[in-house]
Amino acid sequence: MSNDTNNSAAPPLSPGPDVERRTAVVATAIVGGAGVAALAVPYVASWGPTDGAKAAGAPVDVDVSGIPPGTMRIVKWRGKPVWILHRTPEMIRVLHEDTAALADPDSKRQNYPTPAYVMKDPALRSIRPDFLVVIGICTHLGCSPNGPFAAGVKAPLGPWPGFLCPCHGSTFDLAGRVFKNKPAADNLAVPPYRFLDEHTIRIGEAPVHA
Numbered sequence: 001m002s003n004d005t006n007n008s009a010a011p012p013l014s015p016g017p018d019v020e021r022r023t024a025v026v027a028t029a030i031v032g033g034a035g036v037a038a039l040a041v042p043y044v045a046s047w048g049p050t051d052g053a054k055a056a057g058a059p060v061d062v063d064v065s066g067i068p069p070g071t072m073r074i075v076k077w078r079g080k081p082v083w084i085l086h087r088t089p090e091m092i093r094v095l096h097e098d099t100a101a102l103a104d105p106d107s108k109r110q111n112y113p114t115p116a117y118v119m120k121d122p123a124l125r126s127i128r129p130d131f132l133v134v135i136g137i138c139t140h141l142g143c144s145p146n147g148p149f150a151a152g153v154k155a156p157l158g159p160w161p162g163f164l165c166p167c168h169g170s171t172f173d174l175a176g177r178v179f180k181n182k183p184a185a186d187n188l189a190v191p192p193y194r195f196l197d198e199h200t201i202r203i204g205e206a207p208v209h210a
């Protein structure tokens, strides 16, 4: 497993110098939750590199076999929270229906370029339909959104399920796409990742043939 600071395949994850500021407010945002019941989302220890190596950017391997459908796990990579959401068939279905409500349904904006290898189906933004992998940092000012919430659980989410940023009310669907008329203009960033086998995701490395 190599140190990904040397991985030229990794795409840029942020458009500017405010990465540190964005990351710094994540912890605050997590504490300042929306006050709405959401699914429990555990931070997990992954096997592999030490904390020091992970902080330096080494890839992180995650066994996703224990993530029940409809739930999410958060792991840390390069000091950022990476969400791994195990989507159900129903979650996948609604992603093809909410596009008119989205600001950038096909992820064309380039502030956080979406890797081509997750764009086979723009509604899913993932290598496999059942697993979404995104960086859980709001593209407005860097808070960490809460969720996933079911449709209509909280008024700002409207009829679609997804995530709610508690700082200024931006909402994102279950592919990390931002809804229209919200402070955030960009979809959530997708980190480089690939499947090592059916149950293991390596965060920090793009697919070999991407």
Ligand code: FES
Pocket (backbone or CB within 6 Å): 138, 139, 140, 141, 142, 143, 165, 166, 167, 168, 169, 170, 183, 184
């Ligand atoms: S930081 Fe998320 S809406 Fe402002």
